[in-house]
Amino acid sequence: MADEQAEASSSSAWSKTLVAGPSPYHESSQYRDWRYSPSQLTSLREALNKKSVEVVTRNTELEKEAQKKLGHDFQDPPPLTSYLSVQDEQLLLRFYLSQASTIIRQGFGLPEVVESTAMSYLKRFYLKNSVMEWHPRIIMPTCIYLAAKTTNYPVLMEHFTPKFAKLDAQEIIDTEFVVSQSLSFQFWVRTPEKALRGWALDLQTKPKADVKAVKKSISSALTFLSASRLTDAEFIFTPSQISLAALRLADRGLVDEYLEWKYEENGETTFGLTKGRLVEILVELEAMIETGKTELDRKTVKDIDKRLKQCSNPAKIPGTALYIQRKEEQAKEVAAQKAEKTLKLKEGMSDRDMVFGDVIRPTQSKKDTKTWSPRVTMGSDRPLDGAKMEPSGMGLKDEAMGNLIGGAGLRDIGKTHEDI
């Protein structure tokens, strides 16, 4: 009893740090760690951009040094203004997001949950890393590959890489862990599709509900949902809110009537919000989703990509002098560690040597093993084609046993027929 109480007190202190929320969504990592306000997002991105510019500048300087060392002509680092700005990064990211969406839905034919999860991964990754450090050309397929795995619709690598232009399987495997780390290994993304289905069901509970209208609204709501994925909606709002907003965009009247009925039925604090506040949130979301519908200018994206080539981190690009240098340093470190280890082992071994003279070797070598099964008069387990027939000697020889059949022949004792 005392035992239990003591433990309860110690663990209750810990338990207080982890409180059960009113719903499973409150206990999810998405609610805990991936929730930002719009201002937080912009400041986060700006800080990230600034830091990446610093890193890239520094590395390009180092690259210049490394190239000079190798005796190559060095390229001057680009001026600070030509580095990518936050808007450029976001534009590029959005392009790759839409690409990812097409590839998953049309290229692989995977369900919406995979598409949603992969795009979330991509967005989350680029909240922690910059485009200049990790090119989306590689990160995007990695996110798709990971998302397919984590949502239980895995695609084999050999079927995966052909869908992309000039993609090596090794590149994906190398970056998989980096991406997982940037996601803090929180792989389950709460996506809005399930909530959308839930709303479609609950809309039917209204008396005199128009079921056909509900059905029609689902498909257009899904397109609005895919538009929302190109925006930051998931960092600011919850999947329930996003899905309801998408539905409202699809059929405003339907949703408004439903909400009115709902608040009449259950009172002012249905859903934990007043109706006015809820509609405000929905309107805000709708505006955001609309921004996701705008088409991207391909030319601008191409320009950004070109500029990115100039200002990406040379340490991460295989083939640059700096990359090679870093790799060599790494290899040296590993080799040094290994050498230490073998040295230690050798010293340990030589201690033994001193006491016992020679190193004790096992007396059983391959040659000495014999099988003792009485039925195997040949003695060895190996097939007979291994044995050689000696024409002038009389025996069938086996390397381990000497003569197997017959006695020793002349050749076995080192004589020829002329010696007799």
Next chain:
Amino acid sequence: MSRMGPTKGVAMRVPKNPPGMRKPTTASGRYGGSNRPGGDDGYLYVAGIRDPSHKVTEFKTESDVCPVCHTDRQFNKNLRLLISPCYHKMCESCIDRLFTLGPEPCPQCGRILRKVNFAHQTFEDLKVEKEVSVRRRMAKYYNKNEKDFATKREYNDYLEEAEDITFNLLNDIDVEATEARITEFARKNAEIIAANEKKRALEMINEGEREEVLRKAKEERARMVAEYDRKEEIESERIQQEVLEAVARGDHKLAQDIESRGKREAAVRAEALAAAIPPSIASLLTDPRARSLQASAGSNGEHTQHQPGSPSYSGRFVAYPYSDPSEAPALRWFNLMDDYVDYRPGVIDAKRNKDGKYRGGGFDLGQFWEMEIRTAVEALGIEPLV
């Protein structure tokens, strides 16, 4: 050695030691021979390892061949190669054949041997075998400790002297001179050697006793834990039975009471068991559960108390708190209908098979719908951050 025949020519002679049995001629042990330097045949030491616990097994390989008669295990299944004092191997039949009638020279080196001097091989490498016996003999005389010396230099000199002698004996260098050195040393340090010998003997006894005591304690505790397990199983089954009956009668409160009471009693019993196992013994028990019992009972007094969230936590399982779905606020905001219109093909199939002919596993349709509606409704009220 008595010879019972009149002349050498008569065939019948009763051997002193029948084959297979070796009577010790002196008090020095099973393997006979004398351990005196320069003893009756000039043997300085006896081959063979003294092993009172009988745990060491004889060394044998499949490719053993007697160097004298070239028998191998195929001819003689019970081939056993014994070692002479000059560290040559011979099979038992050769030994019988050669040495039954008295001392004869060794077929490989010519040294005079007796049947009684042969011992079985323990180590694969005969050099090791020799080394072990040499060092055993050396340890009888050179048994001083570091404490017996005034300076470290003297101790090191003593050690070097000992190793030097050992090396000479092992490699048969200047054997007589080396023997002289040993006798000289033994004579000079007789008292110290004797005192150290006594101390060591005492320690060995203590060691043996302690091991015995520990072993007994382990057995006892293991038995206690096994008994406790058995009782726990019976008890838990009984409680389960009672709970089932209570639930069958519809009395849920009683069922809960029984369960909680059972848990409390189980905790008390676990604590009693943990208290009965003293920490020194509990650490020896290989049963991880016993260790954890001990850890939980002892953890109250420890100053490093690990929290349940950390990897070093070793106490009882503490569950993460989670929201109770039956008490979720979201329940108030929707009413689950019996049937919905849902055009998804999986749902249509499920409905068609509703007449109890489900062929595969899966969610109950009602639960599936409820899950989706809850997902929609539960997180609607979360205010966005500003």
